[in-house]
Amino acid sequence: MTVATHNIDAGSVAxxxxxxxxxYRKMVVIRxxxxxxxxLFLEGSMPGTIHQCQGQEATAVGVCAALxxxxxxxxxxxxxxHALAKGxxxxxxxxxxxxxxxxxxxxxxxxMHVGNMDKGMVPGIAxxxxxxxxxxxxxxxxxxxxxxxxxxxxxxxxxxxxxxxHEGINxxxxxxxxxxxxxxxxxxxxxxxxDKVMKIPVVAERAKSYGIRxxxxxxxxxxxxxxxxxxxxxECRRGQGPVLLELxxxxxxxxxxxxxxxxxxxxxREQWAMHDxxxxxxxxxxxxxxxxxxxxxxIRTTVISEFNASVAEARRQPMPTVGDLTTDVFAPAAExxx
Amino acid sequence: MNRQGIxxxxxxxxxxxxxxxxxxxxxxxxxxxxxxxxxxFTVTLGLExxxxxxxxxxxxxxxxxxxxxxxxxxMGMRPIVDxxxxxxxxxxxxxxxxxxxxxxxxxxxxxxVPMVMRAPIGATGRGSQHAQSMERYFTGVPGIKxxxxxxxxxxxxxxxxxxxxxxxxxxxxxxxxxxxxxxxxESGAVDATRDIPEEDYTVPLDKAAVRGEGxxxxxxxxxxxxxxxxxxxxKLAASGVSAEVIDxxxxxxxxxxxxxxxVRKTGRVVIVEEGPKTGGVSAELAAGITERFGESxxxxxxxxxxxxxxxxxxxxxxxxxxxxVPRIMEACAxxxxx
Numbered sequence: 001m002t003v004a005t006h007n008i009d010a011g012s013v014a015x016x017x018x019x020x021x022x023x024y025r026k027m028v029v030i031r032x033x034x035x036x037x038x039x040l041f042l043e044g045s046m047p048g049t050i051h052q053c054q055g056q057e058a059t060a061v062g063v064c065a066a067l068x069x070x071x072x073x074x075x076x077x078x079x080x081x082h083a084l085a086k087g088x089x090x091x092x093x094x095x096x097x098x099x100x101x102x103x104x105x106x107x108x109x110x111x112m113h114v115g116n117m118d119k120g121m122v123p124g125i126a127x128x129x130x131x132x133x134x135x136x137x138x139x140x141x142x143x144x145x146x147x148x149x150x151x152x153x154x155x156x157x158x159x160x161x162x163x164x165x166h167e168g169i170n171x172x173x174x175x176x177x178x179x180x181x182x183x184x185x186x187x188x189x190x191x192x193x194x195d196k197v198m199k200i201p202v203v204a205e206r207a208k209s210y211g212i213r214x215x216x217x218x219x220x221x222x223x224x225x226x227x228x229x230x231x232x233x234x235e236c237r238r239g240q241g242p243v244l245l246e247l248x249x250x251x252x253x254x255x256x257x258x259x260x261x262x263x264x265x266x267x268x269r270e271q272w273a274m275h276d277x278x279x280x281x282x283x284x285x286x287x288x289x290x291x292x293x294x295x296x297x298x299i300r301t302t303v304i305s306e307f308n309a310s311v312a313e314a315r316r317q318p319m320p321t322v323g324d325l326t327t328d329v330f331a332p333a334a335e336x337x338x
Numbered sequence: 339m340n341r342q343g344i345x346x347x348x349x350x351x352x353x354x355x356x357x358x359x360x361x362x363x364x365x366x367x368x369x370x371x372x373x374x375x376x377x378x379f380t381v382t383l384g385l386e387x388x389x390x391x392x393x394x395x396x397x398x399x400x401x402x403x404x405x406x407x408x409x410x411x412x413m414g415m416r417p418i419v420d421x422x423x424x425x426x427x428x429x430x431x432x433x434x435x436x437x438x439x440x441x442x443x444x445x446x447x448x449x450x451v452p453m454v455m456r457a458p459i460g461a462t463g464r465g466s467q468h469a470q471s472m473e474r475y476f477t478g479v480p481g482i483k484x485x486x487x488x489x490x491x492x493x494x495x496x497x498x499x500x501x502x503x504x505x506x507x508x509x510x511x512x513x514x515x516x517x518x519x520x521x522x523x524e525s526g527a528v529d530a531t532r533d534i535p536e537e538d539y540t541v542p543l544d545k546a547a548v549r550g551e552g553x554x555x556x557x558x559x560x561x562x563x564x565x566x567x568x569x570x571x572x573k574l575a576a577s578g579v580s581a582e583v584i585d586x587x588x589x590x591x592x593x594x595x596x597x598x599x600x601v602r603k604t605g606r607v608v609i610v611e612e613g614p615k616t617g618g619v620s621a622e623l624a625a626g627i628t629e630r631f632g633e634s635x636x637x638x639x640x641x642x643x644x645x646x647x648x649x650x651x652x653x654x655x656x657x658x659x660x661x662x663v664p665r666i667m668e669a670c671a672x673x674x675x676x
Contacts, residue, residue: 105444125436137408329443331505
């Protein structure tokens with residue numbers, strides 16, 4: 001697996017400056033959120049565990065930018081970036097991580113299950129590949145309802161070995177469902193490198209065996225991700241889905257909590273660090289004259305101060321009461337449906 | 339009024355619900371194949387002619403299509419999924435237990451998963467892997483309602499109530515009670531036909547039913563064992579013992595109100611369950627009854643269940659495995675010593 005070394009270019013697509021700057025800002029929001037959360041976790045402010053996505057910001061932002069507001073995503077235990085990219089606020093996400101009743105899942109989901117249906121995000125499915133059949137079913141509903149909505153289903157390279165991956169993609173394929181299966185291939189399932197667990201190292205090649213289109217994309221190039229998703233989304237809306245997108249990227253932090261990543265070779269880490277999605281896109285924007293170094297610094301400073309304000313708020317949020325333990329298990333009896 | 343068996347009444351119930359609500363659809367293996375069987379036990383026979391777009395035949399992929407049902411249910415559809423044999427639920431376990439049952443809770447009460455899961459169970463001459471009584475694996479899973487139907491009237495009414503409920507409902511049916519005809523007929527079948535009203539009706543998902551009143555002891559059973567319990571009741575009556583028989587119907591939640599009324603009256607309890615004694619539903623029932631009505635008990639609760647072995651094939655062993663009327667009578671005699 002080689003690291004993509006090309007400079008980002010916009011090709012023939014006519015991007016507007018606000019759109020490009022918003023992509024950049026969103027990636028910075030995710031990076032600063034994750035770095036800030038890591039600090040809060042390590043200092044003991046936050047309960048539970050965390051799985052973070054530093055280095056993978058372009059996959060979340062590129063995919064979600066190509067979706068419509070009422071399209072859906074499914075996510076995994078590593079879902080903070082997906083959530084922020086799909087439009088969840090830093091507040092509702094952070095409050096959830098603090099376990100507050102004002103969090104996006106009322107404190108009952110936590111880091112691995114963040115989501116908000118009103119914003120098109122199913123709570124994260126923390127069982128590897130568990131979201132793949134689910135996404136197929138969501139696509140089936142949209143097709144049966146003749147709705148133009150589509151689903152983007154995020155999962156990692158580790159999910160490819162699960163039976164659910166095979167069964168879910170096959171269902172979507174035989175029924176031509178509007179689902180983009182988005183594999184964020186960051187080379188490692190927890191600490192295990194993909195070459196130990198895959199004979200075919202190119203995930204997108206598996207698409208052939210389901211009779212669908214597969215594509216491998218530089219997942220650290222936010223524009224390439226955006227364009228590939230836009231194309232796939234268009235195919236899905238025209239009834240030509242599903243599509244398997246493989247986004248090559250790299251996790252610049254541990255699998256979870258205090259994982260120091262000793263299994264990632266130093267030269268590999270350094271090589272990918274040279275192609276960090278935010279740095280690369282920043283360079284592109286500067287070259288295009290959309291922004292300068294000072295402007296980027298302003299974005300970063302603003303994002304950090306907004307994050308810090310959210311942290312201060314999060315610390316003041318109400319916790320659920322013990323009475324909330326037993327609510328939300330079942331939906332109440334529906335009005336008479338007969 | 340129309341005399342029907344369970345397979346027929348379920349078929350009508352499904353068809354009526356699909357007629358009433360366009361979001362109801364069926365998904366499963368071999369359920370809608372023209373010239374096929376209408377599922378393993380003829381329940382959906384011919385429905386593909388009436389609802390060609392809503393009888394969805396799947397690949398042999400229980401994990402996949404149960405997950406797809408969850409996804410479709412979350413998006414406003416009302417899937418009825420079935421497995422040909424309850425034993426195959428193990429393949430779908432992750433989607434049932436981790437997604438269907440928990441999605442509402444994890445989302446802080448935002449998501450509804452209105453889906454019906456149907457599963458035929460029971461030892462019926464097929465050896466160990468098409469024979470298990472699966473109830474026990476699901477009754478302890480918060481977020482799923484578990485029901486078991488013992489006759490054609492309840493089957494239709496409970497199915498309809500389950501379709502209209504906004505939660506996942508797992509419905510167990512017994513292979514010897516369907517009354518399937520032709521090549522799908524079962525040897526050893528028990529008559530579970532009932533007069534079915536013309537008009538629409540539902541049966542509550544959380545209520546047990548008293549099938550025969552009595553004053554000396556309470557026998558609790560469900561599915562095939564309910565019928566055996568009723569046979570035992572008749573035989574006991576001949577020897578002057580008055581047994582009350584309760585059809586549990588709802589395995590989760592358990593209707594302790596109905597059970598309590600009976601236990602306070604009789605003070606003696608026999609529970610009959612097909613399936614290994616260890617870890618069975620009868621264990622939960624015995625504990626629950628003791629906790630609630632222990633002071634009314636005149637003697638220890640006695641369970642009649644299968645030995646802790648896999649279901650055997652050869653008839654002599656299978657008959658020894660399955661609780662029968664003489665063993666129920668024996669248990670009743672034991673409690674009547676007090």
